[in-house]
Amino acid sequence: MLQKFALAFKTKTIEFFADDEKEEDDEDKASISAAIDLDPGPEEIITGQRVVVLKPDPLPPPRKPDPETLILALFATISSFRAAYLHLQTAHSPLLPDAVRFADRAAVSHLRRLSDLKDSYFQNPNPSPRQVFSFSSHLQAQVQENQHLLRTFDAVVNRLQSDIDRKDAESAALKRSLWDIEAANSKLAKRLDRACAPPDGKVEALLSIGVFDSVLKDTCRVVHRFTRCLVDLMKRSGWSLDLVANSIYPNVDYAKAGHCPYAILSYIYLGMFRGFDSEGFSREGSDGIGLDGIDVNTRRMNSLTQFIEHSAVDPLELISGSSSCDFAKFCERKYRQLIHPGMESTLCRNSDHGESVWGTLWPSSPLYEPFVNMASSIWTLHKLAWAYDPVVEIFQVAGGTEFSMVYMESIVRGAVTMGSDHGKKSRPKVGFTVVPGFRVGKTVIQSRVYLNGLKEVVQFHV
Template sequence: MLQKFALAVKTKTIEFFAEEDEEEEEERAVGVDDSDACPAPEEVITGQRVVVLRPDPAPGPDPETLAAAALAGLSSFQAAYLHLQTAHSPFVSDAVRSADRAAVSHLRRLSELKRLYLSAGPGPSPSLTSALPLSFLLEAQVLDNQDLLRIFEALVDRLQSDIDRKDAEAAVLEKALADLDGAGVQLADRLERACMPAEERVESLLTVGVFDSVLRDTCRLTHRFARVLVDLMNLSGWNLGAAANCICPDVNFTKPGHCRYAILSYICLGMFGGFDSYDFCDDGDGVDMDEIDVSIRRTDSLQQFIEHSALDPLELMRDFPSSDFVKFCKKKYAKLIHPGIESSLLRNSATGESSLGSLTPSSPLYESFASMASSIWMLQKLAWAYNPVVEIFQVARGTEFSMVFMETIVPKFDKLHIDSGTAPRPKVGFTVVPGFHVGKTVIQSRVYLDDSEQTL
């Protein structure tokens, strides 16, 4: 624009001086002197031309310039709106306010551009020309480039966020893969054991730890049944000390409450009777072990153990009353709750009929007895799956205490007192829970010690 203005001024100056030269030549041709040519001050000078110098008018607005400005404004608004969306997730209040102000500013710029264009009309307009100088286009281009940079930064941040999320997902998948690898190793081990010969597969399952775990569960259920029975005896007015003396005569109990161990012994020894018989028969009419093939005996016993462990004993007694397990329960219950005990325990005052005489769901001992009997039944089947068969033993009364084969049933018993040489070794008062020989491993028998000097 400055260059055009300079060219215009130069042209007008050349024309002005050219006209003056022509006039001087004409005056010299007619012989007019310089002194005559200068008029007096009061004379009117005629024939003189006045030239007014004006710059060329600015060109009208270029449609391409207007379109570029509008596009730059739209691009800037798009970038500001993208920043506004990004600031909402996660929500950053300062960033939201800044992006909102930028978006509003760009909208105002576009609105002003639209207003100026509509007010100018189709032809050139000085107001629009003054409102859209060259610097406006340059500024719009600079802002457009800055907004593009901000868009790229936002895209980079979003891509980095996606990368972090993918890394987290990859870490989770790696952990899942490691877990699957571990599960695959376990399945491979199980498959290897499943492909073993039957004899080797049974040997891998039958360990001392498995038998000891089932035995501990059996002892827990036996204690539960004993507590229920003792509560019924207390409600019936029984003298527990006299009952314990009838079961284990002349035993020196350290505390009066220890008489319950005699009742527990009565239950355990009664339930474990016939444990060393293949069909759990304690009357001497059981099947002889020598008549059974070892592999058949082991496979059959293990199968019965697995099948029975998956059944509910209460449902089994209700749905299969003629099964061997139900016969076992009825026989053991009749042995424990004999008519002498039945006649002195709880009775129905209205009918005079005992609620304990038979193993029926109405008996208060029914559920606890069924659970205990089921656990002892499974333990016996498991014992006969071993080779050699698990042997049961109990300690006779008066035997000196041995920590190898026995453990005291009394909690917190001072074992240092047993091994000290200051007093004679305590004697066994009675066996509470029998012991077992699992191969060459001994599972200790739990006994109550008859010794007035034992400490708790």
């Protein structure tokens, strides 16, 4: 029994001490016989002896990890978590399910590792198996931290490379699209050259009523835009639109006060189109159609060429690059006719004109850009009109003329064309022409007029 007890606790030395030194030899023999007997009977009793068992030394209490090693382990674990989380984000775009699962497990394991480090710092009395640290030295912790940083950089590089590849693909697609557009533009340019210079000198294929009407509508939109800008300046400067309208067209019975800007719009239209029926539209004192000594085909080809060339340039760049060209002279002349110095000084007194001269078109003026665009549209329309055979004619209706549905159109939408005069039906009278009309061959493009006494007309029909 003593031998089994000694083997269980891995002891190698058993000493027996006798009370009487004289019986030492006999007791040694008895202890040897008892040790040999591996299974003594229960009736055997050993008396007069002490048994001393040497137990192994107890394990020392767990020590708190070295602070420096713990900090290095903390940094390394944080770096590992950052790398795993970055891999998790990268795996979502494009979506890679296996990579997502792997990165998710890695991130969770690093979070657990951080929890273990916290428990180790506070010396958890019951540490879990995960709390066995793998960092045996400062250098090993630094090596692992650097490895995780390299993984982070690798993920960033992979993402950047993916972005570069995507942008390279987009750039290649845009280059192919640009080549296709340039090829299509080249074909269109060749077709346009053939249309502008046909073998027999005819240009009827390009010139039609629809083309002129489309360019005219674009011109009207630009004129309306300039007029709105001018009216806004008048309002901010304290001008009375009623007084301005009455000074332009007195004794006109407006349907409502909001119709006064139609008089200003008419003033702009008729001023800009003055001299439209002259070949020298840009020159001073050129009135009436001048066809003497001009070959029809030459005139048509020159006008059509100028129409195409001017349509392809920016009017602001043209007038700033060449102040002595015909278009620049046209802009200066029309600006002086419409905006006299006293009017401009009142409207633009708060703007920075610098060293500009009143009555001269200047880039610092708030009217500069809208006016140049308006003048460019009318200039283009004039060149197109003189490419027709016969030349497109322009006309306007005098005030007091009876309304005609053939040549006129009311500029007020929904206005009626019949009124009453002392119980008798009569045609309404024209107050003034707003947009002039045009005659293209045998086709008439109606002028747009404001009807005088429109209020009474509306009351009669209601």
